[in-house]
Amino acid sequence: MNERTHERVVERATTLDDDDMAALCEAADAAIIEGGGFGWVNPPGRSALERYFQGLMLVPERELYIARLDGVVVGSAQLVRPPRNNEAQAFAATLTHSFIAPFARGHGLARLLTLRVEEGARALGYHVINLDVRETQEAAIRLYEALGYTRWGTHPVYARINGRTVRGFYFYKLLQPGGKIA
Template sequence: MKPTLPPPASMTAELVEAFTDESDIHALAEAATAAVLDGGGFGWVKPPTAAAVEQYYRGVPLVPERELIVGRMDGVIYGAAQLQKPSRNNEAQSFAVQLLHHFVAPYARGHGLAKLILKKAEEQAKALGFHVLNLDVRESQQGAMSLYEAEGFIHWGTHPAYARVKGQIISGHFYYKALK
Protein backbone atom coordinates (compact mmCIF):
# COMPACT_ATOMS: atom_id res chain seq x y z
CA MET A 1 0.00 0.00 0.00
CA LYS A 2 1.36 3.41 -0.93
CA PRO A 3 1.61 5.89 1.91
CA THR A 4 -0.62 8.92 1.61
CA LEU A 5 1.42 11.09 3.96
CA PRO A 6 4.63 12.59 2.59
CA PRO A 7 7.92 11.26 3.97
CA PRO A 8 8.36 12.58 7.50
CA ALA A 9 11.23 14.81 8.56
CA SER A 10 11.41 12.84 11.82
CA MET A 11 10.19 9.53 13.23
CA THR A 12 10.37 8.36 16.82
CA ALA A 13 9.02 5.57 18.98
CA GLU A 14 8.64 6.13 22.71
CA LEU A 15 7.22 4.67 25.87
CA VAL A 16 4.14 6.50 27.19
CA GLU A 17 3.74 6.52 30.95
CA ALA A 18 0.96 9.13 30.95
CA PHE A 19 -0.77 11.36 28.44
CA THR A 20 -0.01 15.02 29.07
CA ASP A 21 -1.19 16.40 25.73
CA GLU A 22 -4.81 15.93 24.65
CA SER A 23 -3.78 16.03 21.00
CA ASP A 24 -1.76 12.83 21.58
CA ILE A 25 -4.74 10.84 22.84
CA HIS A 26 -6.90 12.14 19.97
CA ALA A 27 -4.24 11.26 17.37
CA LEU A 28 -3.78 7.79 18.85
CA ALA A 29 -7.53 7.13 18.85
CA GLU A 30 -7.84 8.35 15.27
CA ALA A 31 -4.93 6.17 14.11
CA ALA A 32 -6.32 3.12 15.94
CA THR A 33 -9.78 3.64 14.44
CA ALA A 34 -8.30 3.96 10.94
CA ALA A 35 -6.32 0.74 11.49
CA VAL A 36 -9.45 -1.12 12.62
CA LEU A 37 -11.39 0.13 9.58
CA ASP A 38 -8.53 -1.12 7.39
CA GLY A 39 -8.64 -4.58 8.98
CA GLY A 40 -5.77 -4.01 11.43
CA GLY A 41 -7.99 -5.05 14.25
CA PHE A 42 -6.33 -5.84 17.56
CA GLY A 43 -9.54 -7.56 18.45
CA TRP A 44 -11.93 -4.96 17.13
CA VAL A 45 -13.64 -5.73 13.84
CA LYS A 46 -15.75 -2.58 13.95
CA PRO A 47 -14.27 0.41 15.73
CA PRO A 48 -15.97 1.61 18.89
CA THR A 49 -16.76 5.26 19.36
CA ALA A 50 -13.87 7.73 19.50
CA ALA A 51 -14.64 8.32 23.18
CA ALA A 52 -14.35 4.58 23.92
CA VAL A 53 -11.01 4.31 22.09
CA GLU A 54 -9.68 7.37 23.94
CA GLN A 55 -10.86 5.98 27.27
CA TYR A 56 -9.20 2.64 26.51
CA TYR A 57 -5.85 4.26 25.70
CA ARG A 58 -6.00 6.59 28.70
CA GLY A 59 -6.21 3.46 30.84
CA VAL A 60 -3.38 1.48 29.27
CA PRO A 61 -0.52 3.34 31.04
CA LEU A 62 -2.32 2.82 34.36
CA VAL A 63 -2.19 -0.98 34.09
CA PRO A 64 0.97 -2.27 35.82
CA GLU A 65 1.28 -5.24 33.45
CA ARG A 66 1.13 -3.07 30.29
CA GLU A 67 3.70 -0.92 28.51
CA LEU A 68 2.45 1.42 25.75
CA ILE A 69 4.80 2.36 22.94
CA VAL A 70 3.72 4.96 20.39
CA GLY A 71 5.20 5.86 17.04
CA ARG A 72 5.36 9.46 15.86
CA MET A 73 6.05 11.07 12.52
CA ASP A 74 6.85 14.75 12.73
CA GLY A 75 5.62 14.70 16.33
CA VAL A 76 2.16 13.21 15.62
CA ILE A 77 1.18 9.73 16.83
CA TYR A 78 0.29 7.40 13.94
CA GLY A 79 0.82 3.98 15.52
CA ALA A 80 1.39 2.00 18.69
CA ALA A 81 2.04 -1.36 20.31
CA GLN A 82 1.71 -2.76 23.80
CA LEU A 83 3.75 -5.15 25.84
CA GLN A 84 1.74 -7.42 28.12
CA LYS A 85 3.82 -8.68 31.02
CA PRO A 86 2.96 -12.07 32.54
CA SER A 87 0.91 -12.04 35.72
CA ARG A 88 2.94 -12.03 38.92
CA ASN A 89 1.80 -15.53 39.82
CA ASN A 90 3.04 -16.96 36.49
CA GLU A 91 6.57 -17.76 37.58
CA ALA A 92 7.06 -20.40 34.87
CA GLN A 93 6.55 -17.85 32.07
CA SER A 94 8.07 -14.84 33.80
CA PHE A 95 10.86 -14.67 31.20
CA ALA A 96 8.49 -13.92 28.29
CA VAL A 97 6.41 -10.91 27.31
CA GLN A 98 3.60 -10.63 24.73
CA LEU A 99 3.44 -7.98 22.00
CA LEU A 100 -0.15 -6.82 21.49
CA HIS A 101 -2.06 -4.34 19.36
CA HIS A 102 0.80 -3.34 17.05
CA PHE A 103 -0.51 -1.06 14.31
CA VAL A 104 0.13 1.97 12.12
CA ALA A 105 -2.67 4.02 10.58
CA PRO A 106 -3.08 2.98 6.93
CA TYR A 107 -2.42 6.50 5.65
CA ALA A 108 0.94 6.58 7.49
CA ARG A 109 2.29 3.22 6.31
CA GLY A 110 5.29 2.71 4.09
CA HIS A 111 7.75 4.89 6.00
CA GLY A 112 9.08 2.31 8.47
CA LEU A 113 7.11 3.39 11.52
CA ALA A 114 5.83 -0.13 12.28
CA LYS A 115 9.42 -1.42 12.33
CA LEU A 116 10.52 1.47 14.55
CA ILE A 117 7.71 0.73 17.05
CA LEU A 118 8.62 -2.96 16.99
CA LYS A 119 12.30 -2.18 17.67
CA LYS A 120 11.35 0.06 20.60
CA ALA A 121 9.11 -2.69 21.99
CA GLU A 122 12.02 -5.15 21.77
CA GLU A 123 14.34 -2.66 23.52
CA GLN A 124 11.78 -2.08 26.27
CA ALA A 125 11.22 -5.81 26.74
CA LYS A 126 14.99 -6.35 27.11
CA ALA A 127 15.28 -3.39 29.51
CA LEU A 128 12.58 -4.99 31.66
CA GLY A 129 14.59 -8.23 31.76
CA PHE A 130 12.52 -10.37 29.41
CA HIS A 131 14.21 -12.96 27.20
CA VAL A 132 11.42 -13.86 24.76
CA LEU A 133 8.91 -11.73 22.86
CA ASN A 134 5.73 -13.55 21.77
CA LEU A 135 3.00 -12.37 19.41
CA ASP A 136 0.09 -13.61 17.36
CA VAL A 137 -1.46 -12.19 14.21
CA ARG A 138 -4.48 -12.86 12.00
CA GLU A 139 -3.91 -14.53 8.64
CA SER A 140 -5.45 -11.47 6.97
CA GLN A 141 -2.56 -9.28 8.17
CA GLN A 142 0.06 -10.35 5.63
CA GLY A 143 2.06 -7.14 5.92
CA ALA A 144 2.51 -7.65 9.65
CA MET A 145 3.56 -11.27 9.17
CA SER A 146 6.15 -10.21 6.59
CA LEU A 147 7.54 -7.58 8.98
CA TYR A 148 7.78 -10.00 11.90
CA GLU A 149 9.50 -12.65 9.80
CA ALA A 150 11.93 -10.08 8.34
CA GLU A 151 12.77 -8.98 11.90
CA GLY A 152 13.71 -12.48 13.01
CA PHE A 153 10.49 -13.74 14.59
CA ILE A 154 9.96 -17.49 14.28
CA HIS A 155 6.55 -18.75 13.15
CA TRP A 156 5.87 -21.73 15.39
CA GLY A 157 2.21 -22.50 14.86
CA THR A 158 -1.12 -21.76 13.25
CA HIS A 159 -4.57 -21.87 14.80
CA PRO A 160 -7.12 -22.65 12.06
CA ALA A 161 -10.06 -21.04 13.91
CA TYR A 162 -8.32 -18.03 15.44
CA ALA A 163 -10.84 -15.24 14.79
CA ARG A 164 -14.18 -14.44 13.21
CA VAL A 165 -14.19 -11.40 10.95
CA LYS A 166 -17.31 -10.38 9.04
CA GLY A 167 -18.81 -13.81 9.65
CA GLN A 168 -15.77 -15.69 8.35
CA ILE A 169 -13.51 -17.85 10.51
CA ILE A 170 -9.86 -17.09 9.76
CA SER A 171 -6.61 -18.57 10.96
CA GLY A 172 -3.99 -16.93 13.11
CA HIS A 173 -0.24 -17.35 13.34
CA PHE A 174 1.96 -17.47 16.42
CA TYR A 175 5.51 -16.11 16.56
CA TYR A 176 8.32 -15.70 19.05
CA LYS A 177 11.72 -14.07 19.13
CA ALA A 178 14.56 -14.69 21.54
CA LEU A 179 15.84 -11.35 22.80
CA LYS A 180 19.61 -11.09 23.04
Protein backbone atom coordinates in the same frame (compact mmCIF):
# COMPACT_ATOMS: atom_id res chain seq x y z
CA MET B 1 8.30 6.88 -1.63
CA ASN B 2 8.17 10.46 -0.42
CA GLU B 3 11.09 12.72 -1.30
CA ARG B 4 10.68 14.59 1.98
CA THR B 5 12.41 13.30 5.08
CA HIS B 6 9.95 12.69 7.87
CA GLU B 7 10.69 12.69 11.58
CA ARG B 8 10.00 9.23 13.02
CA VAL B 9 9.87 8.75 16.78
CA VAL B 10 8.75 5.83 18.92
CA GLU B 11 8.49 6.28 22.66
CA ARG B 12 6.91 4.75 25.70
CA ALA B 13 3.85 6.73 26.78
CA THR B 14 2.83 6.97 30.41
CA THR B 15 0.37 9.80 29.78
CA LEU B 16 -1.25 11.29 26.70
CA ASP B 17 -2.27 14.93 26.36
CA ASP B 18 -5.52 15.78 24.55
CA ASP B 19 -3.83 16.21 21.16
CA ASP B 20 -1.96 12.91 21.44
CA MET B 21 -5.10 11.09 22.57
CA ALA B 22 -7.10 12.53 19.67
CA ALA B 23 -4.39 11.54 17.18
CA LEU B 24 -4.08 8.04 18.66
CA CYS B 25 -7.85 7.51 18.47
CA GLU B 26 -7.90 8.76 14.86
CA ALA B 27 -5.04 6.42 13.95
CA ALA B 28 -6.76 3.51 15.69
CA ASP B 29 -10.03 4.21 13.86
CA ALA B 30 -8.22 4.25 10.52
CA ALA B 31 -6.41 0.99 11.33
CA ILE B 32 -9.64 -0.70 12.42
CA ILE B 33 -11.46 0.37 9.25
CA GLU B 34 -8.54 -0.91 7.15
CA GLY B 35 -8.60 -4.30 8.92
CA GLY B 36 -5.69 -4.09 11.35
CA GLY B 37 -7.46 -2.85 14.43
CA PHE B 38 -6.00 -4.99 17.21
CA GLY B 39 -9.14 -7.03 17.73
CA TRP B 40 -11.84 -4.59 16.81
CA VAL B 41 -13.58 -5.27 13.51
CA ASN B 42 -15.65 -2.06 13.60
CA PRO B 43 -14.57 1.24 15.17
CA PRO B 44 -16.01 1.38 18.71
CA GLY B 45 -16.29 5.18 18.80
CA ARG B 46 -14.04 7.88 20.16
CA SER B 47 -15.13 7.67 23.81
CA ALA B 48 -14.61 3.89 23.91
CA LEU B 49 -11.14 4.25 22.40
CA GLU B 50 -10.22 6.99 24.87
CA ARG B 51 -11.35 4.85 27.80
CA TYR B 52 -9.44 1.90 26.38
CA PHE B 53 -6.14 3.78 26.05
CA GLN B 54 -6.55 5.59 29.39
CA GLY B 55 -7.29 2.29 31.09
CA LEU B 56 -4.40 0.37 29.63
CA MET B 57 -1.93 2.96 30.91
CA LEU B 58 -3.18 2.14 34.42
CA VAL B 59 -2.44 -1.58 34.13
CA PRO B 60 0.95 -2.27 35.76
CA GLU B 61 1.74 -5.20 33.45
CA ARG B 62 1.20 -3.18 30.24
CA GLU B 63 3.38 -0.57 28.58
CA LEU B 64 2.08 1.56 25.72
CA TYR B 65 4.51 2.55 22.99
CA ILE B 66 3.44 5.23 20.54
CA ALA B 67 4.76 5.96 17.05
CA ARG B 68 4.95 9.54 15.80
CA LEU B 69 5.35 10.81 12.27
CA ASP B 70 6.34 14.47 12.16
CA GLY B 71 5.26 14.83 15.79
CA VAL B 72 1.78 13.33 15.37
CA VAL B 73 0.81 10.01 16.97
CA VAL B 74 0.04 7.56 14.16
CA GLY B 75 0.24 4.16 15.84
CA SER B 76 0.97 2.17 18.94
CA ALA B 77 1.90 -1.21 20.37
CA GLN B 78 1.80 -2.78 23.80
CA LEU B 79 4.40 -4.70 25.75
CA VAL B 80 2.66 -7.04 28.18
CA ARG B 81 4.58 -8.52 31.09
CA PRO B 82 3.46 -11.88 32.49
CA PRO B 83 1.41 -11.81 35.69
CA ARG B 84 3.34 -12.36 38.92
CA ASN B 85 1.70 -15.72 39.52
CA ASN B 86 3.15 -17.09 36.26
CA GLU B 87 6.67 -17.79 37.49
CA ALA B 88 7.16 -20.55 34.91
CA GLN B 89 6.92 -18.00 32.08
CA ALA B 90 8.40 -15.00 33.88
CA PHE B 91 11.16 -14.79 31.26
CA ALA B 92 8.75 -14.03 28.39
CA ALA B 93 6.85 -10.86 27.47
CA THR B 94 4.24 -10.36 24.76
CA LEU B 95 4.02 -7.79 21.97
CA THR B 96 0.37 -7.12 21.27
CA HIS B 97 -2.07 -4.69 19.65
CA SER B 98 0.48 -3.19 17.28
CA PHE B 99 -0.70 -0.93 14.46
CA ILE B 100 0.26 1.99 12.26
CA ALA B 101 -2.51 4.05 10.66
CA PRO B 102 -2.82 3.41 6.92
CA PHE B 103 -2.10 7.07 6.15
CA ALA B 104 1.29 6.82 7.91
CA ARG B 105 2.56 3.57 6.43
CA GLY B 106 5.60 3.33 4.19
CA HIS B 107 7.95 5.20 6.52
CA GLY B 108 9.36 2.24 8.46
CA LEU B 109 7.38 3.02 11.60
CA ALA B 110 6.02 -0.51 12.12
CA ARG B 111 9.57 -1.84 12.07
CA LEU B 112 10.81 0.88 14.40
CA LEU B 113 7.86 0.34 16.75
CA THR B 114 8.55 -3.40 16.93
CA LEU B 115 12.26 -2.83 17.57
CA ARG B 116 11.54 -0.33 20.37
CA VAL B 117 9.16 -2.76 22.07
CA GLU B 118 11.85 -5.43 21.81
CA GLU B 119 14.38 -3.02 23.35
CA GLY B 120 11.95 -2.30 26.18
CA ALA B 121 11.45 -6.01 26.83
CA ARG B 122 15.19 -6.65 26.72
CA ALA B 123 15.86 -3.76 29.14
CA LEU B 124 13.35 -5.29 31.56
CA GLY B 125 15.29 -8.55 31.43
CA TYR B 126 12.97 -10.61 29.25
CA HIS B 127 14.56 -13.34 27.15
CA VAL B 128 11.66 -14.08 24.80
CA ILE B 129 8.95 -12.01 23.17
CA ASN B 130 5.76 -13.66 21.91
CA LEU B 131 3.08 -12.37 19.56
CA ASP B 132 0.14 -13.57 17.53
CA VAL B 133 -1.44 -12.17 14.39
CA ARG B 134 -4.39 -12.86 12.11
CA GLU B 135 -3.56 -14.48 8.78
CA THR B 136 -5.17 -11.49 7.04
CA GLN B 137 -2.47 -9.15 8.34
CA GLU B 138 0.03 -10.10 5.67
CA ALA B 139 2.27 -7.02 5.95
CA ALA B 140 2.66 -7.61 9.70
CA ILE B 141 3.53 -11.26 9.10
CA ARG B 142 6.20 -10.29 6.56
CA LEU B 143 7.61 -7.72 8.98
CA TYR B 144 7.84 -10.13 11.92
CA GLU B 145 9.46 -12.80 9.77
CA ALA B 146 11.97 -10.25 8.41
CA LEU B 147 12.83 -9.22 11.98
CA GLY B 148 13.70 -12.80 12.92
CA TYR B 149 10.50 -13.99 14.56
CA THR B 150 9.84 -17.72 14.32
CA ARG B 151 6.34 -18.91 13.48
CA TRP B 152 5.67 -21.86 15.74
CA GLY B 153 1.97 -22.51 15.42
CA THR B 154 -1.34 -21.91 13.73
CA HIS B 155 -4.75 -21.58 15.37
CA PRO B 156 -7.31 -22.71 12.77
CA VAL B 157 -10.25 -20.78 14.28
CA TYR B 158 -8.46 -17.73 15.65
CA ALA B 159 -10.90 -14.92 14.79
CA ARG B 160 -14.13 -14.05 13.02
CA ILE B 161 -13.96 -11.18 10.53
CA ASN B 162 -17.16 -10.16 8.77
CA GLY B 163 -18.66 -13.61 9.19
CA ARG B 164 -15.53 -15.43 8.03
CA THR B 165 -13.31 -17.54 10.27
CA VAL B 166 -9.60 -16.77 9.89
CA ARG B 167 -6.50 -18.48 11.17
CA GLY B 168 -4.02 -16.95 13.58
CA PHE B 169 -0.28 -17.40 13.59
CA TYR B 170 1.91 -17.52 16.70
CA PHE B 171 5.47 -16.20 16.72
CA TYR B 172 8.34 -15.86 19.18
CA LYS B 173 11.78 -14.27 19.16
CA LEU B 174 14.73 -14.83 21.48
CA LEU B 175 15.93 -11.44 22.73
CA GLN B 176 19.17 -12.10 24.56
CA PRO B 177 22.61 -12.42 22.89
CA GLY B 178 23.16 -15.88 21.49
CA GLY B 179 19.47 -16.67 21.87
CA LYS B 180 20.01 -18.10 25.33
CA ILE B 181 17.50 -18.24 28.14
CA ALA B 182 19.25 -17.77 31.47
